[in-house]
Amino acid sequence: MNFIGHILRFRIIGALAFFREMDAERRIRTIVGFAVLTLFFFGALFFFRYLFDYLSKIRDIGVLLMDRIISLGFLAIFLMLVISNAITAISTLYRSGETADLFSRPLPRRQLFVARFLDNLFYSTWGVLVLGVPIILAYGIVRGFSWWGYLYAFCFILLPFTVIPACLGAAAIIFVYLASGRLKPRTVVLAMAALLSLAIVIYLNIGQTSTLSKNILGDWRVLNSFLGSLSATSFPFMPHFWVGQALRQLAGQPGIDLFLYTFGLLSTMLMSMRLLFRIAEKYYYGSWQNSYGHAAAPKKTARKFSLPSFFGLPEWLPADFRSVLTKDLRLFIREPAQWAQFLILLVLLIIYLINLRHFPGNMTDKFWRTIISFANFAFTGFILATLAVRFVYPNISLEGRAFWAIASSPMPIRRLFWEKFFSAFIIFALLAEILAFISNIMLGLTGYMMILSFFSILLMSVALTSLSVGMGAVFPRFDERNPGRIASSMGGTITTVISLVYVCLAVIIMAMPAYRYSVYTIDGTIEFPAREFILSGILLLLLNTAAIAIPIKIGLKSISERDF
């Protein structure tokens, strides 16, 4: 009997019931959520269409740049999918009560695993697709896909592309739990992070292009050289490369190459699934036993955790505030899902910094230096937005079912909100400034650009923390223990979207006077752009006031009025 279909059928019944029977408040939140996602979808479509349209008109290298962006975009999506599938699998495949319940039923273990895997795939992938689909649509519109081209792209390119990282992520987590029978989960995750870093370093060194060390004069080739230096995007044995190539083929007269790259994607998907299911058949039940064993095994004593004296929490902080803060830090350190994803994101940051090493240091053209520094600022902003949603957004939800303890204590809920805000902000801002400082040094930025970067990143940290804490209070998921899954929920996805839009707007507003200033300093054909600076300042003030005040206001209101 096919139990997978049976399980999925009741999944759908549950989902439909959720939409059918929701109360007015939930209905409004869901409608707002869908509206924001739809706006983002069409916004992204508009943005990428505009970008590709612009690039397609640049002679000689426009199409090349477009393909590079596609490849780079899908590499990022691929990595995001591996991470999000792995993190969500901790909850879906191992910690969920549903999995334990299904193990008590007379189901073939392979079917049980497939049902849970499909669940995991859906939860981890849908949010990322909100970004992937508009990129393909925009590319198709600009490159003139026929109707069957879109159909082909979604069925035979995008679908296998999303399944491959899902298999990788799930398999990695099975091995982590399998090894955790002999090793501590912390050791296993650290070893995997080390292996991943090593693999990436080797990968970057193999894929490195020789053009990086050449002297290039300041023109378009410099930018192309910079993009070319992100050599990780053009490794020909990776699925993102096949996606880029297959889409490119769809734009012209499809030849044998289209089928070659599609075959690469489809065969890799089938092979990944077959391998994963074989691995699961053999090891899933055993690794699940290990995960249960770790939860059940009596520990000698939990490792005592107290902040080092030089980081001691100041006495003037209210006692309840200090108490919650210490509890949060303890839980963070003892929660493998939290620091596992922190380690993975740290590895990604290192990749980015390693890639900056390839930036042509002898480029003296101020114009391009400004452009590159803004690209770096934007990228740092995107990383920060991702980090905020991954780590700050789930904080209130992670109080979980134990919220009654705080709700019934004399500690005002508003103070809990501010504790979440400040504890997240301090760590987050520190990390953001370090990231910005290192990347600026590697790009050779000094003087006023460095100061501008410092203050912009600080302001951005406040805004992104406000967005994540505030939205986390509006869309709490007290029933979920896994922070990765909380971040992938609808509320988390909406927060990601709003955060990314905020970063885009901030970059656009700041770029306008910076561009004019560059032109002014380079050839002096225009006046000092004082008007642009003032206008930009006002717009930034408005944007940040909105990004900081609105989420805090609605978050505080929502959490204060909630019944526990």
Add this chain to the structure above:
Amino acid sequence: MLKFIEVSKRFGRQAAVDNLSLEIGQGELFGFLGPNGAGKTTTIKMAAGILKPTSGRIEIDGIDIQNQPERAKMLIGYVPDSPYLYDRLTAREYLEFIGGLYGISNSQIKLRAEELFDLFGMDGWVDRRCEQYSHGMRQKVVFAAAMIHRPPTLVVDEPMVGLDPPSARIVKDILKEYAAAGNTVFISTHTLSIAEELCDRIGIINGGRLVAAGNLHELKAMANQSEANLESLFLKLINN
């Protein structure tokens, strides 16, 4: 019939269950007593096929649950101590779902579900979503789901948790009747009065080891306390 043959379960260096051998026959209601952390839930989870014994084997009507998990699980109904329910399904849909996992046809599920809803006195609730249920009502749904396929062996972890007195009475009567109909019922509890009232035989587990098993008279004889109640017997046996 449920049979534990030299079953041990270790978590790291700690033995949660140590060399347990026990046989519960047809028509018998067996109570598994023990203090917190004694190994009751681990034993029950092994019997339900969720946990794998480190050594030894468990048979349901002669079928080894590790070697033939699907066949053995068809013969068991399991009620966990903290049940998992799909909050967005109604009780009726939940039973349809669980019935499907045991390969029962829809028409049969519908008939059996109605019987069980009547039995547990759940009228008026069965078409509401589980997220609206009290703990007691959830417990009733899980009981009904465990009995949907008429299993010859029922394994129940802490059956009375969260039930109000009328519901507890219903569940007690159902368990007694189920055993009287020739089925095997294995319950774990640390509420001594429940074991005393319901069970034909009682096993006492402490620190993963079965320290005594038998009916109330046999336990009294073991503890040399012919006049004692179960509470003092229990305390004496686990302290020994």
